[in-house]
Amino acid sequence: MTFQLVGNGPKIYEEVMVPLWFGRWAESLVELAALQTSERVLDVACGTGVTTRMAKVNVGPNGRVAGLDINAPMLAAAKELADGLDIDWIESDVCDCGLPSETYDVILSQHGYHYFPDKTRALKEFLRLLVPGGRLAFSIWDGHSPYTNALCAAVEHHISPEIAKKQRSQRQTPSLDDLRDQVSAHGFANVVVHRQELMIDVPLAPEFVPLHLGSMPIAGAFAGLAEAAQKALIDEVAEALSGYVQGDRLVYPDAVHVAVGFK
Numbered sequence: 062m063t064f065q066l067v068g069n070g071p072k073i074y075e076e077v078m079v080p081l082w083f084g085r086w087a088e089s090l091v092e093l094a095a096l097q098t099s100e101r102v103l104d105v106a107c108g109t110g111v112t113t114r115m116a117k118v119n120v121g122p123n124g125r126v127a128g129l130d131i132n133a134p135m136l137a138a139a140k141e142l143a144d145g146l147d148i149d150w151i152e153s154d155v156c157d158c159g160l161p162s163e164t165y166d167v168i169l170s171q172h173g174y175h176y177f178p179d180k181t182r183a184l185k186e187f188l189r190l191l192v193p194g195g196r197l198a199f200s201i202w203d204g205h206s207p208y209t210n211a212l213c214a215a216v217e218h219h220i221s222p223e224i225a226k227k228q229r230s231q232r233q234t235p236s237l238d239d240l241r242d243q244v245s246a247h248g249f250a251n252v253v254v255h256r257q258e259l260m261i262d263v264p265l266a267p268e269f270v271p272l273h274l275g276s277m278p279i280a281g282a283f284a285g286l287a288e289a290a291q292k293a294l295i296d297e298v299a300e301a302l303s304g305y306v307q308g309d310r311l312v313y314p315d316a317v318h319v320a321v322g323f324k
């Protein structure tokens with residue numbers, strides 16, 4: 062599974078998905094990480110930097126914050142958005158970052174872990190980069206939401222089973238117990254996995270589906286459909302989610318797991 066955006070993907074991601082989804086989850090992740098002033102923080106798979114910017118505000122002027130991501134266009138957007146905030150930006154694969162050992166008090170990562178090609182290497186890197194007593198807090202989806210289930214079914218019917226498989230894989234994440242065991246098995250102590258649930262509030266399917274898919278790695282497959290097929294896909298999502306309509310919004314539950322562990 063990958064998450065690589067091209068073209069105007071990072072722009073749509075920041076302008077649409079960050080306010081509706083990722084900014085809200087970032088707030089709860091940063092709160093759980095309980096950042097202290099002057100701490101040194103690394104945000105891994107920082108994307109356009111929503112968590113990174115919040116971390117910088119929390120640690121204050123004497124804290125050091127870096128955002129690391131493998132995708133140059135995401136980092137370029139992150140740098141531009143953080144204008145005026147003193148943040149370091151690192152373009153690298155998490156598994157091979159070459160940063161000095163024992164540099165950070167806290168490592169954060171929001172919706173990155175399930176994309177790392179080698180989770181063992183990533184967790185070993187986290188342990189190496191943290192100071193003794195340092196903490197790791199990262200979040201991943203707790204599987205699918207009503208919206209992503211409806212979307213993937215419609216993608217399967219109107220694009221193809223292969224593209225639907227790619228889209229479904231964005232939410233194929235370990236269970237709470239598996240996640241706790243994976244993090245503990247790699248040397249982290251006192252590991253707790255928290256489940257956080259939010260009611261997500263987005264525009265109705267005709268507005269939201271094209272925007273959401275425009276910020277996904279499968280954007281090209283949706284954009285390449287004929288107008289009638291795009292409409293049929295959107296109509297199927299709208300029909301499946303009719304029970305979640307509140308006025309001119311879709312309001313549905315979604316959840317993440319946040320793993321917290323100590324070196």
Ligand SMILES: C[S@@+](CC[C@H](N)C(=O)[O-])C[C@H]1O[C@@H](n2cnc3c(N)ncnc32)[C@H](O)[C@@H]1O
Nearest residue numbers: 064083106107108130131132154155171172176
């Ligand atoms: C869904 S986005 C999450 C971005 C950001 N953390 C947020 O919450 O908005 C996933 C990010 O993981 C990054 N990523 C995927 N594999 C990576 C790897 N091996 N090393 C570093 N970053 C990676 C992608 O480039 C992308 O920016």
